[in-house]
Amino acid sequence: MYANWVERVLDIAIALFLWALRIVVVLVVVVGSLLTLASGRFAPETWAQLAVDGAAIGSIYALLALGYTMVYGILRMINFAHGEIFMSGAFGGYFAAVILAGNGFLNANPLASILSIIIMILVAAAIAVALSVLVERIAYRPLRNAPRLVPLISAIGASFFLQYSFRGLLGPGIFAYPAVGILNQDVGVPFIRVQWIDVLVIVSAVLMMTGLYLFVMRTKLGTAIRAVSEDKSTAALMGIDVNRAIVTTFVLGAAMAGAAGVLYGLVFRQVFFFTGFIPGIKAFTAAVLGGIGNIPGAMLGGLFLGEVETIGPTLFLSGLGVPSPNQLKDVVAFTMLVLVLIFRPSGLLGERVTKQRA
Amino acid sequence: MALYLCLVGIVPTFGERALIDDIVTLGQASLLLTALVVGYVAALRVRAGDPGQRPLRLVLGGTVAGAITGLSLTLLVLLGSVVDLRSIAQPAGPELYDLLTFDLGVPGAWLPVSVGALMGAIAGASLLLPVWLRRALAVGLGALILLGLFAGILRTPMLSSDLSDLGRFLFASNGLTLEGAIITVVIATGGDILLRRLDARKRISRLSEAQRRVALPPVLLVVLVVVLVLPQGLGPFFAQVVALVALYILMGLGLNITLGLAGLLDLGFVAFFAVGAYTVGLLTSTAEFGIAQWPFWAAVPFAVLIAMLFGAVLGLPILGIRGDYLAIATLGFGEIIRILAGSDLMKPFLGGPRGIINIPKPIDVPPNDFLAGPQQIYYISLLCAGLIAFVAWRLRDSRIGRAWVAIREDEDVAEAMGVNLVQTKLMAYMLGAAFAGLGGAIFAGLIGSIFASSISLQVSINVAAIVIVGGMGSIPGVVLGAIFLIGLPELFREFSEYRFLFYGIALIVMMRLRPEGLLPSRIVRREMHLPENVEAAGAPVGSNVAAEVQERA
Numbered sequence: 001m002y003a004n005w006v007e008r009v010l011d012i013a014i015a016l017f018l019w020a021l022r023i024v025v026v027l028v029v030v031v032g033s034l035l036t037l038a039s040g041r042f043a044p045e046t047w048a049q050l051a052v053d054g055a056a057i058g059s060i061y062a063l064l065a066l067g068y069t070m071v072y073g074i075l076r077m078i079n080f081a082h083g084e085i086f087m088s089g090a091f092g093g094y095f096a097a098v099i100l101a102g103n104g105f106l107n108a109n110p111l112a113s114i115l116s117i118i119i120m121i122l123v124a125a126a127i128a129v130a131l132s133v134l135v136e137r138i139a140y141r142p143l144r145n146a147p148r149l150v151p152l153i154s155a156i157g158a159s160f161f162l163q164y165s166f167r168g169l170l171g172p173g174i175f176a177y178p179a180v181g182i183l184n185q186d187v188g189v190p191f192i193r194v195q196w197i198d199v200l201v202i203v204s205a206v207l208m209m210t211g212l213y214l215f216v217m218r219t220k221l222g223t224a225i226r227a228v229s230e231d232k233s234t235a236a237l238m239g240i241d242v243n244r245a246i247v248t249t250f251v252l253g254a255a256m257a258g259a260a261g262v263l264y265g266l267v268f269r270q271v272f273f274f275t276g277f278i279p280g281i282k283a284f285t286a287a288v289l290g291g292i293g294n295i296p297g298a299m300l301g302g303l304f305l306g307e308v309e310t311i312g313p314t315l316f317l318s319g320l321g322v323p324s325p326n327q328l329k330d331v332v333a334f335t336m337l338v339l340v341l342i343f344r345p346s347g348l349l350g351e352r353v354t355k356q357r358a
Numbered sequence: 359m360a361l362y363l364c365l366v367g368i369v370p371t372f373g374e375r376a377l378i379d380d381i382v383t384l385g386q387a388s389l390l391l392t393a394l395v396v397g398y399v400a401a402l403r404v405r406a407g408d409p410g411q412r413p414l415r416l417v418l419g420g421t422v423a424g425a426i427t428g429l430s431l432t433l434l435v436l437l438g439s440v441v442d443l444r445s446i447a448q449p450a451g452p453e454l455y456d457l458l459t460f461d462l463g464v465p466g467a468w469l470p471v472s473v474g475a476l477m478g479a480i481a482g483a484s485l486l487l488p489v490w491l492r493r494a495l496a497v498g499l500g501a502l503i504l505l506g507l508f509a510g511i512l513r514t515p516m517l518s519s520d521l522s523d524l525g526r527f528l529f530a531s532n533g534l535t536l537e538g539a540i541i542t543v544v545i546a547t548g549g550d551i552l553l554r555r556l557d558a559r560k561r562i563s564r565l566s567e568a569q570r571r572v573a574l575p576p577v578l579l580v581v582l583v584v585v586l587v588l589p590q591g592l593g594p595f596f597a598q599v600v601a602l603v604a605l606y607i608l609m610g611l612g613l614n615i616t617l618g619l620a621g622l623l624d625l626g627f628v629a630f631f632a633v634g635a636y637t638v639g640l641l642t643s644t645a646e647f648g649i650a651q652w653p654f655w656a657a658v659p660f661a662v663l664i665a666m667l668f669g670a671v672l673g674l675p676i677l678g679i680r681g682d683y684l685a686i687a688t689l690g691f692g693e694i695i696r697i698l699a700g701s702d703l704m705k706p707f708l709g710g711p712r713g714i715i716n717i718p719k720p721i722d723v724p725p726n727d728f729l730a731g732p733q734q735i736y737y738i739s740l741l742c743a744g745l746i747a748f749v750a751w752r753l754r755d756s757r758i759g760r761a762w763v764a765i766r767e768d769e770d771v772a773e774a775m776g777v778n779l780v781q782t783k784l785m786a787y788m789l790g791a792a793f794a795g796l797g798g799a800i801f802a803g804l805i806g807s808i809f810a811s812s813i814s815l816q817v818s819i820n821v822a823a824i825v826i827v828g829g830m831g832s833i834p835g836v837v838l839g840a841i842f843l844i845g846l847p848e849l850f851r852e853f854s855e856y857r858f859l860f861y862g863i864a865l866i867v868m869m870r871l872r873p874e875g876l877l878p879s880r881i882v883r884r885e886m887h888l889p890e891n892v893e894a895a896g897a898p899v900g901s902n903v904a905a906e907v908q909e910r911a
Contacts, residue, residue: 007778014780017674078682139866149623150873152682153826156625157865160819164859281693284686327701334690341687342675 018342025339032316042314048192050311056198056267058306059205063260064283065290065298066212067253073293074229074249075144080155082257083280084162085132089124089258090271091166094175096123097265101178113182117200117266121259128258129251131162136250141243159277167273174272177265201263208256209299215252216295225249229293278330282309285337291347300348309333391503397424397478417482424478494550501546585740601732603845604739605800610824610836611746612793617822618831619750619759620786621766622677626688628817629672629695630665630791634798636699637661639714639808654718658799665795666788673787677780692818700810717802735804742800746793747833753789754831762786794821816858820844823861827868829875838876 036042064086071079100106100116107113139158143151183197216222221244227235228245236242264279265271282305290301312332313325322328340347400423484492609627616622641657676687719734753759761782764772773779802808820843828839843864847857868875 007781010781011778014674017671021675078686139869142870146869146873148682149621150869152623152685154866154869156819156822157862157869159862160858161862161866164862168859278693281686281689285690288683288686328697331694331697331701334694337690338676338687341679341683345679345683 022343028320029316032318032320035320036315036318039318041318045191046314047311050314051307052192052194052198054307054310055303056201056306057310058303059202060260060264060267060302061279061283061286061306062299062302063205063208063256063263064279065286065302066209066295067257068284068287069290069292069294069298070216070225070249070253072287074225074246075140075151076148077140077151078155078284079140079250079253080152080280081135081139081158081162082253083276083278083283084159084166085128085135085254085276086257086261086264086280086283087166087271087273087276088131088162089128089254089261090265090275091170091175091261092124092127092258093120093262093265094177094271096120097178097180106178107181110182113180117180117262121204121262124262125255125258128254128261132250132254132257133247135162136247141246159280163273163277170273172273174270177269177271179269180266183266197266201267204259204263208259209295212252212256213295221245221248281337282330282333285333285340288337288345289340289347294347297347304348305333305336308336393424393474393477394481396426397421397481398484399423400478401482417479420478420480420482421475422478424481425472425475429474490551490554494547494554497550498543498547502542597736598732599845599848601736601739601804602848603840604736604743605797605804606820606824606840606844607837608739608743608746608800609794609797609821610828610840611743611750611833612790612797613821613825614831614833614836615750615753615762615793616786616790617825618829618836619754619766620762620783621830622783622786622790623682623685623822624688624787624790625685625818625822626672626690626692626695627790627794627821628813628815629688629691630668630794631798631801631817632695632699632813633665633668633791634661634795635802635808635812636714636798637664637795638799638802639717643714643717654803658796661799662792662795665798666792668795669788669791670784673784673791674780677783677787689815689818692815696810696813696815699813714808717806717808719803719806732804735800738803739800742796749789750833758782758785819858819861823865825875827864827875832875835875842876 064082067082067085068079071077071082097106097116097120100119105112106116135158139154140151143154183200184195186193186195216225224235224240224245225248227238227240228242232242235245261271261276264275283302286301286305287298288301289305290297290299309329309332313328316332317325317328397420401417401420403419484495609631613624613627616624638654638657638661641652641660642654643651672691676684679687754763761772761777762785764775764777765779765782769779801812805812824836824839824843826839827843828837829835843857843861847860
């Protein structure tokens with residue numbers, strides 16, 4: 001009886017604590033935003049500018065999140081090495097760009113620049129796909145039926161292996177992406193500075209995501225993928241090659257990640273061996289945010305996360321008198337991850353899978 | 359076969375990697391070893407596919423595999439002589455080519471392929487030897503490599519002691535001498551053969567229970583003495599390393615409760631480590647940010663308590679979620695705390711990147727005392743580790759310990775059996791956090807200061823890797839894991855750059871071959887080798903691996 005009584009009290013305490021947490025978060029967001037807006041320190045143009053930046057980085061997160069969400073959907077596993085696949089794509093794009101810049105093609109004329117970017121994306125996607133298939137074959141496939149934590153640990157191992165292989169190969173230095181002249185020109189939107197790079201990132205992300213969506217929804221292989229993620233053994237009984245569907249999933253995710261790597265490189269103009277880690281975790285956040293296993297959800301989650309982490313620190317925190325709130329960008333993103341996991345583990349669009357056992 | 363080919367494809371990368379540390383002989387040894395292993399594995403495959411066991415085939419299989427390995431290096435040299443590869447592979451410079459071709463340059467490009475073939479052939483032929491001899495030779499080779507690695511560390515103290523003649527005989531200024539190498543191989547090989555002849559293991563197991571009980575105390579005593587005198591007399595560097603290992607044993611044991619017993623993969627261990635370290639820093643520092651200037655020992659209980667409190671506050675909301683989500687969420691916590699510690703927001707309190715300095719040593723002794731410097735940290739850590747081990751051991755069979763194991767095995771069933779999931783998990787999480795805080799507090803005492811840059815994800819990964827590689831839920835496993843994963847990379851400074859590469863490989867290999875860890879607890883081992891798991895891993899690769907494992911056993 002005593003134990004029960006203690007447990008009851010503890011349960012109530014836990015519930016109260018969670019409610020208090022909700023209230024604190026809402027208070028910080030609302031009061032912080034109001035104070036910031038009331039202070040009038042930031043012009044409307046600033047917000048619009050932040051929104052554009054947020055949409056650009058959000059598109060990149062969305063592309064990455066697709067890989068997480070599809071692999072999770074089909075294998076119920078967090079592909080921890082996805083961020084490193086992204087990084088390998090960024091490096092692939094970098095080397096393609098260096099070669100293209102070396103013979104002057106990169107900035108020869110606008111058409112050549114666009115062609116160069118397409119080549120960079122293709123090279124990046126090829127490298128990312130090759131690595132991803134290798135990782136799946138070596139680190140994931142043999143563990144497909146192992147207890148839940150086993151493939152996750154293996155994935156963490158793969159992540160570190162890739163990171164430090166690149167470090168060993170290329171050294172710990174930071175590589176500067178060659179500049180593509182036309183991308184830094186202004187589009188000419190009044191009041192705010194929208195560069196062609198922002199347009200490129202957003203448009204290409206939307207194009208790729210639409211392509212992916214159509215592929216998964218309309219093609220035979222896409223149907224196979226969806227069938228396998230519903231029920232592996234039944235799908236196998238229906239004559240679907242489960243391995244092929246899974247590898248296709250990895251290929252698609254990796255191609256998106258590779259492309260995202262190039263876009264990231266073009267936006268931030270630098271890449272090094274640790275580039276993929278933090279964006280990887282954030283993209284996973286985006287996938288959870290949108291509802292893991294859900295493709296449109298991942299796109300939405302990515303954009304949302306990009307916007308919140310870009311606008312959030314300034315909007316919520318600067319009004320509260322926090323010095324240099326932009327340092328806390330990642331804190332905002334990770335806090336959001338934790339909050340989503342606590343209060344809406346099913347995500348914005350997803351079904352409830354967090355409590356469900358694989 | 360496909361798996362094998364891709365292994366070969368990876369080989370040159372490995373080769374380059376091991377070479378970078380410009381200990382030429384070691385680099386070449388690693389390549390030879392690679393060819394040897396590839397040849398051996400290939401020959402094993404050949405034998406598995408060929409019940410007739412024709413000797414020529416084995417040798418041929420090994421030769422071809424070794425030659426392919428060498429060929430990739432030959433191609434690398436040829437390619438490298440035409441194009442400068444350094445932009446995409448930094449190590450691929452002239453030094454590497456000289457190393458590959460034994461200083462002959464491009465004309466020597468045929469050398470790797472032939473040497474590789476030779477090594478492969480030797481490996482293939484070794485399968486023809488009787489098992490005991492093969493094993494003994496492998497032991498000899500292993501001893502040689504191990505001693506070669508340790509040469510630098512062993513030589514210095516040997517030269518300054520009574521053993522200086524022996525030291526000079528065995529070790530040159532950079533590695534083993536030829537005589538030393540030969541003697542090492544002979545002793546190790548002979549020793550192994552001798553031990554097998556004597557059937558040492560069987561004799562031990564034939565001892566009666568009573569005899570063993572009599573033998574146990576002296577053995578334990580010897581171990582204890584070795585452990586106690588370990589940091590003395592081997593110089594400050596070695597003392598620092600063993601202190602660090604002891605500290606990680608302590609933290610590994612803490613995480614072992616969270617991860618090993620309750621099955622909660624906590625990748626944000628560093629968050630509580632930071633809380634503990636900063637609490638001690640704030641309470642004891644005599645410099646700018648110190649608020650109390652307490653003695654070290656008064657601050658430690660507070661550090662542990664506050665870390666535990668943080669564990670409760672951070673753990674409460676997230677412990678309801680599923681295991682793999684938990685890993686990511688805790689990773690997020692680690693990052694949040696790390697960024698906060700270095701941010702301008704906390705700068706007025708925690709000093710930002712400049713950190714808190716002037717944290718007093720735990721025990722104030724004159725510099726030449728046997729407790730000076732890292733030695734005292736070693737003893738303190740060991741003492742605390744012993745304490746934690748005791749707590750963990752007692753808890754394991756208690757009511758809550760059984761509840762933890764039940765949760766680890768199956769949350770739903772545990773809940774149905776009346777285990778309160780959130781509260782039970784919270785206990786495990788808070789205990790882990792408390793021990794992480796203790797680790798952080800001792801770390802602050804070791805370094806004498808605490809900076810935001812000390813709080814890195816690597817601490818979390820180190821600790822998690824120790825527990826996983828050592829064996830979840832097993833106390834000796836944690837000790838072994840800490841020695842392997844912390845001690846070795848610290849000792850071989852050249853390799854410490856590649857520490858995380860080895861972690862990555864180790865984690866994957868462990869998960870594939872021995873998911874229960876090096877020294878697992880009995881229950882985990884049984885659980886990981888349930889018949890359904892073995893059966894379910896029926897994919898071609900899995901069965902190959904299983905066959906290999908059986909082969910080796």
